Amino acid sequence: MECRNKCGACCIAPSISGPLPGMPNGKPAGEPCLHLLEDMRCAIFGQPERPAVCGSFKAMADVCGETKADAMWLINELEMATS
Numbered sequence: 001m002e003c004r005n006k007c008g009a010c011c012i013a014p015s016i017s018g019p020l021p022g023m024p025n026g027k028p029a030g031e032p033c034l035h036l037l038e039d040m041r042c043a044i045f046g047q048p049e050r051p052a053v054c055g056s057f058k059a060m061a062d063v064c065g066e067t068k069a070d071a072m073w074l075i076n077e078l079e080m081a082t083s
Contacts (some may be wrong), residue, residue: 001058001059001060001061001064002059003059003064004059004064004067004068004071005040006039006040006068007040007064007068007071008032008036008040008041008068008072009064009071009072009075010054010057010059010064010075011032011035011036011040011054012030012031012032012033012036012072013029013030013043013071013072013076013079014029014075015028015029015079015080015083016033016051016053016054017044018051018053018063019051020033020034020035020051021034021035021044021049022034022035023073029076030076037051039046042054044049046081062074063075063078
């Protein structure tokens with residue numbers, strides 16, 4: 001599955017416990033990443049400072065659903081189940 005254009009759910013819904021550039025304490029769930037651009041692309045995509053957790057995320061139907069709203073809900077459910 002390809003990432004959905006202008007989605008960004010994976011950069012908003014999950015928490016990131018480790019430090020990110022400009023976010024030394026990580027990122028809380030539901031808060032957009034500092035590096036999420038207006039068009040919902042990652043400003044540090046492909047850069048060495050991009051966290052490994054971000055690079056390892058793969059868009060999949062069971063996580064991303066059919067719409068951005070699906071993705072936000074599904075990733076939030078996963079976040080709650082694993083927190």
